[in-house]
Amino acid sequence: MSQIVRVFISQVHSPLLDPLTLDQLRILAVVADTGSFSAAARQLGRVQSAISQSMRTLETALGTAIFDRAGKIPTLNDAGRVILADARRLIEGAGALKARAESINSDIEPELTLAVDAIFPVEVLAGSLKDLARQFPDLPVTLYTEGLSDAEQRLRDGTARLALYVPFGDVADNRDMEYLVRIPTVAVVAADHPLAAIEGPLGRDVLEREVQLVLTDRTSIADGLSGGIVSHRKWRFADLTTRLEFLLAGFGWCRRMPTHMVREHIASGRLKVLDLKEQSGPDLAIHIVYVRGRPPGRAGRWLIDHLRKELQDCVGCGEEMVESV
Structure with missing residues (x-):
């Protein structure tokens, strides 16, 4: 277990306020990137003494020295290099957390889970999900490709938020459906x-x-x-x-x-x-099905609209091709 993780765990049980801050970790990363306290101070727009004090506070919070101060310019020691890697991961995680919160506030689903019937054209699905990733880069997506009735089961047990399938029987009263495409x-x-x-x-x-x-x-x-x-x-x-x-x-x-x-x-x-x-x-009519009261969010609606456009080119010419054979 890394030093920084051990400190976090021990402080969970501490009655004191956590002396370790995200700002300290960000300063540590800048010091490592720029090579000195003075260069980090210039990049961050702070005085050098504030940078130096922040790093001493970080060492106190961690209970270990992370800089070698024997030379003219403090440099990371072995422990500091290990802790720097942990710090970068925490900084990245904090950025992802902030992006997720901003997405939720913008009516973007925290996560998009799809259950899709296997008859759905896979090239259209893959292309649309690729474009979705570009449009919503911070959105986690889980995809289940299912056989008959299994997509509906994913929706029923709460595994999926959206299901794309052919409803052969009666749809439950707590479901809403939207027609998507007719598969010849x-x-x-x-x-x-x-x-x-x-x-x-x-x-x-x-x-x-x-x-x-x-x-x-x-x-x-x-x-x-x-x-x-x-x-x-x-x-x-x-x-x-x-x-x-x-x-x-x-x-x-x-x-x-x-x-x-x-x-x-x-x-x-x-x-x-x-x-x-x-x-x-x-022909087989694929519908978009979701739990009533939980309609698609902004990302889900974007994906549905994108699929409608892409499906016109993939599926629409099927009947004409068969008639010509």
Whole structure:
């Protein structure tokens, strides 16, 4: 344990006022940076005697000498160099604390926690969060990417403040929702799969004989993204990425794959769009969900507005691409 930390711990139990101040630590850092008491005094706009007295008070508070005064100019000794490193961390922490308080006073969340459904376009999410970091550099962000119903669970247990997902069932009374984007989906199969060679439209009598790759949540209560199970043989997956890999490998067919995830594979000929007799149903509507009375703060609202703009370019052309295949 460092010397400066030991002093802080011991003084927690002291009835006296803490003689160690942030100003002393800042002066110590300036003395180290400028190389002398006199140079630090000039930079800080103080008299040299005040700098010298402040450093002696710091040594008294720490209970150890941190300067070697044998020469003409006091220099940091071994203990002083170790304590200087601790002091710089405390100064940095104090700056972060002040920035956090200023952010809170400006209606910026102390921390932004997001739970995002895995169907959300990851390139848009990553780009928007990168821009968010530039706009709000002191804002801590925690991101959870979840499967079906799990994003809602993060909101329910208080882990996340904002959740972006497709609400398949009834939303709790203490939730507020805002529509964000409609994700187009398409029925697809690998180009070398037997279904790819059959002219459509395909009915249940054909589809039910082949393996259907179904996305489900961990509790197996939500098959919303599968868009309806047709096949007698089905393989269930908890995440989209794994299901896509099995789809590309020809293990089965998918009824509702998010268009943005398969667009390039369709264009390259690795996947084929299936012409089905039964329509897959409406596209998937992602909503922003949060606890009523705790709406997004300034950073959260900035992120939502940014996502809306970026999503227009990523998702909006999905239907046109599929129709042209």
